[in-house]
Amino acid sequence: MSKNYCVAVAGATGAVGVEMVKTLEKRNFPVGKLKLLASARSAGKCVKFHGENVVIEEMTKESFKGVDIALFSAGGDISREYRDAVVSSGAVMIDNSSAFRLDPGVPLVVPEVNPEDVALHRGVIANPNCTTAIMLVAVAPLHRAKGVKRMVVSTYQAASGAGAKGMQELIDQTRQVLDGREISPKAFAHRIAFNLIPHIDSFTDNGYTKEELKMLNEARKMLHLPELLLSCTSVRIPALRAHSEALNIEFEREITPDEARAILAKAPGVTLADDPANNVYPMPVDATEKYDVLVGRIRQDISRNDRRGLDLFVSGDQLLKGAALNAVQIAELL
Amino acid sequence: MSKNYCVAVAGATGAVGVEMVKTLEKRNFPVGKLKLLASARSAGKCVKFHGENVVIEEMTKESFKGVDIALFSAGGDISREYRDAVVSSGAVMIDNSSAFRLDPGVPLVVPEVNPEDVALHRGVIANPNCTTAIMLVAVAPLHRAKGVKRMVVSTYQAASGAGAKGMQELIDQTRQVLDGREISPKAFAHRIAFNLIPHIDSFTDNGYTKEELKMLNEARKMLHLPELLLSCTSVRIPALRAHSEALNIEFEREITPDEARAILAKAPGVTLADDPANNVYPMPVDATEKYDVLVGRIRQDISRNDRRGLDLFVSGDQLLKGAALNAVQIAELL
Numbered sequence: 001m002s003k004n005y006c007v008a009v010a011g012a013t014g015a016v017g018v019e020m021v022k023t024l025e026k027r028n029f030p031v032g033k034l035k036l037l038a039s040a041r042s043a044g045k046c047v048k049f050h051g052e053n054v055v056i057e058e059m060t061k062e063s064f065k066g067v068d069i070a071l072f073s074a075g076g077d078i079s080r081e082y083r084d085a086v087v088s089s090g091a092v093m094i095d096n097s098s099a100f101r102l103d104p105g106v107p108l109v110v111p112e113v114n115p116e117d118v119a120l121h122r123g124v125i126a127n128p129n130c131t132t133a134i135m136l137v138a139v140a141p142l143h144r145a146k147g148v149k150r151m152v153v154s155t156y157q158a159a160s161g162a163g164a165k166g167m168q169e170l171i172d173q174t175r176q177v178l179d180g181r182e183i184s185p186k187a188f189a190h191r192i193a194f195n196l197i198p199h200i201d202s203f204t205d206n207g208y209t210k211e212e213l214k215m216l217n218e219a220r221k222m223l224h225l226p227e228l229l230l231s232c233t234s235v236r237i238p239a240l241r242a243h244s245e246a247l248n249i250e251f252e253r254e255i256t257p258d259e260a261r262a263i264l265a266k267a268p269g270v271t272l273a274d275d276p277a278n279n280v281y282p283m284p285v286d287a288t289e290k291y292d293v294l295v296g297r298i299r300q301d302i303s304r305n306d307r308r309g310l311d312l313f314v315s316g317d318q319l320l321k322g323a324a325l326n327a328v329q330i331a332e333l334l
Numbered sequence: 335m336s337k338n339y340c341v342a343v344a345g346a347t348g349a350v351g352v353e354m355v356k357t358l359e360k361r362n363f364p365v366g367k368l369k370l371l372a373s374a375r376s377a378g379k380c381v382k383f384h385g386e387n388v389v390i391e392e393m394t395k396e397s398f399k400g401v402d403i404a405l406f407s408a409g410g411d412i413s414r415e416y417r418d419a420v421v422s423s424g425a426v427m428i429d430n431s432s433a434f435r436l437d438p439g440v441p442l443v444v445p446e447v448n449p450e451d452v453a454l455h456r457g458v459i460a461n462p463n464c465t466t467a468i469m470l471v472a473v474a475p476l477h478r479a480k481g482v483k484r485m486v487v488s489t490y491q492a493a494s495g496a497g498a499k500g501m502q503e504l505i506d507q508t509r510q511v512l513d514g515r516e517i518s519p520k521a522f523a524h525r526i527a528f529n530l531i532p533h534i535d536s537f538t539d540n541g542y543t544k545e546e547l548k549m550l551n552e553a554r555k556m557l558h559l560p561e562l563l564l565s566c567t568s569v570r571i572p573a574l575r576a577h578s579e580a581l582n583i584e585f586e587r588e589i590t591p592d593e594a595r596a597i598l599a600k601a602p603g604v605t606l607a608d609d610p611a612n613n614v615y616p617m618p619v620d621a622t623e624k625y626d627v628l629v630g631r632i633r634q635d636i637s638r639n640d641r642r643g644l645d646l647f648v649s650g651d652q653l654l655k656g657a658a659l660n661a662v663q664i665a666e667l668l
Contacts, residue, residue, distance in 0.1 A: 150637050154488030154580040158568065170528075174508060194504075194574050195619045196490055198631055198647045199422055203610040205635030207591060216636070231637035231645055233580040235490065237571050240528050246488040246567040248582075257541060276537040285529045297532055299541030301548070303484050303565035311565055313532045 004032030007331070008067045008091070010082065012036035012056055016096055019324035020071050025050055029329060037063050038074075044102050053100040072096060073323065087123035092334060094125050094327045097247065098210075101126040102217055105197060109295035111329040112269040113140040114222050118333045125330055128222065129214040129245050130322025131155055131234070136222055137293040137321065138314045139249065142260060143223055147252030148230035149308075153215060153245055157200060157234060158284060160241035160318050161265030162187045167240055168286035174238070187278035188236065195235040209234055244315040254307040257298045262293050269321065274298050282315035290317055292324055338366030341665070342401045342425070343415065345408030346370035346381065346390055350430055352660035354405050359384055365633050369401040371397050372408075396417035406430060407657065411571050421457035426668060428661045432544075435460040436551055445663040446603040447474040448556050450618060452667045454495060459664055462556065463548040464643060464656025465489055465568065465577050470556055471627040471655065472632035472648045473583065475601035476594060477557055483642075484563040487549060487579055491534060494575035495651050496521045501574055508572070522570060531570040544570055577656060578649040587635050588641040591632045596598030603655065608632050616649035624651055625659055 007024065008303035011017040017038075024031055034049050037059035046053040058065065061082065064070060070091045072079050076099035080253040083100075086093040086149045107117040108126045113136045118125060127133075139148060166187045174193040176183045183191055190197050201211035212232040264270050264273040273282045282294035293316035301309025316322060341358065345351040347619040351372075358365055368383050371393035380387040391397065395416065398404055404425045406413050410433035417434075420427040441451040442460045447470045452459060461467075473482060493504035500521045508527040510517045517525055522529050535545035546566040554562045598604050607616045608630035616628035627650035635643025652658060 119564040132408065152582045152637065154567075156490070173510065175512060178505065178509060178512075189613045190617060191619055194572060195617055196571060196573060196578060197617060198578070198580075198615050199610070199613065206636065207610065207631070208636065229637040229639075231582060231635050231643075233488075233582075233631065233645060233647060235578075235580070235647075237490065237530060238528060239530060239572075244530060244532070244569075244571070246532075248486045248565060248567075276533070276541065279523045279533065281532050283524060283529055283531060285525055297541070297567065301565050302540065302542065303486065303563040305426075309565075311567060313567060313569075 004035040005068040008070040010037045010072045013042045016073040016323040019319045064089035067091040089309040096127040132218040134316035137269045146255045150250040152248040153232040156244040158239040200234040239284040242287035243318045287315035339402040340367040342369040342404040344406045347376045350407040350657040353653045398423035401425040430461040466552040468650035471603045480589045484584040486582040490578040494574040507632040534568040573618040576621035577652045621649035
């Protein structure tokens, strides 16, 4: 890559936006000019990038002139509002919100899963739901080898999924509970300290939450597998920033744990953490600030009378692989 | 019940033992004499029972003379060591350890699930694994109506599963992490504060932990269903004392969420917590210190093309329904 790009980060002060800037720096993305965009409230603040101060600007529809790549993480409403301005300015929008993910004209991409879909973009590429991205980094290579048919998933999602305010609420509220003080939940529907909440995003008519249905619908789109069957229970737990998931997977063809380990050992974006004898398995504290998704607890599903089932456990940094890293990886593909 | 019983609690200073004494008091169990037994280290300490001080005695093989019911929660080794002394003294041992659970001569009982099995005892009745007991309070009534065939379970288990020292470690370690101090895990294999650990009890050759296999083997025994299929992933999370579980259940016959709710609304030991529109669903903080198991998030499994699947979420107090309450309920059946 010899060219240097003008890159905009929209939502630069959010938990994901902050990680986007760090990831552009750490991966030495060829940034010619960096534009940091946020609401008027944050304009004027400074952020360090490769040792230099970049001043945050208020985002307007004129902000995208000369921009090559616009990384958006400011919520679905903002993405919808700015889409036309970004695309008509000639920039490619890489959007972390759920606004366009299921739009048939918008590729939904995890570079380890379906990099080829990037080529189909018409100005917008969507970044998947963080929990789906983390799951598919582990599942896609197994699917390519043995064909995934049905999955039962339970998630253990960190406070960072509700942004910087979610992490801060967990920290502050935990101190309040330890000190026996009153708490007043804001970022979450209930107390999260020393608790869990089986409710992420809003409920739909069939009793599943939107978050749970994203796992099904986004996985179908990215795996190009419209007949995939998947049931998910999404649960918020008091961890800070890495999401974990228990995956029960039924395959079209037989697969053993050893075969799965051999496939995953070579899979991009995966680090095997599967040595139970030495107490090695995926955990949020180990996945935090790592680019790779940790995969372990790989075993033959004993609830089946054949060898077409596997159970495994994954942990991935929700802000990185689940969001900022994935967006920057998409930009690298461009 | 006109007779008053001599009841011994072995392991009276442990997390479960303390709850056993409280539960005997709260449920007005007809205790004529209460003997509190523990190791020499705890002997001489006093515990209040119905307003009177009971002095803890050092447990010896002679402690059980005149005892009618001996509630044991002092670990499997102690239970094995004292079994003969208890039984030959004429007392019935209600054992909370895993020592005799799968012994064909020992009934394994949850009163809401298989009360009839109590009658088969020959001096020892086993209390199941706490997570299994909580699961079966919800599953048994559905099984009786529609026949359970296969389950995929993911657990969210509280620190109390590792006893009083587990809860204390979670509290102390959380403060240490918040203050940026060094931590040194003892009760758990790794840091538990703001983390999770997908490892409870020891690993077996097939990659499952003993805890995960207890869910299968104890459920088969208590449901009298040797062909039950079940795969479990057991995970420790930083909650204090109630365990939660995501259950994906395949039935022999069709069942709708409304049918399940109607069955569970009448089921003993169950409180429905299933009103998503008002953010009501099972959570550890709500299950704590409750006798009932909370059941909610009931929905038709969308990963199946028929109506033979349900997903649901449960929370139950691990020290009460999972241990102390269940033991006292067994004593009540006697």
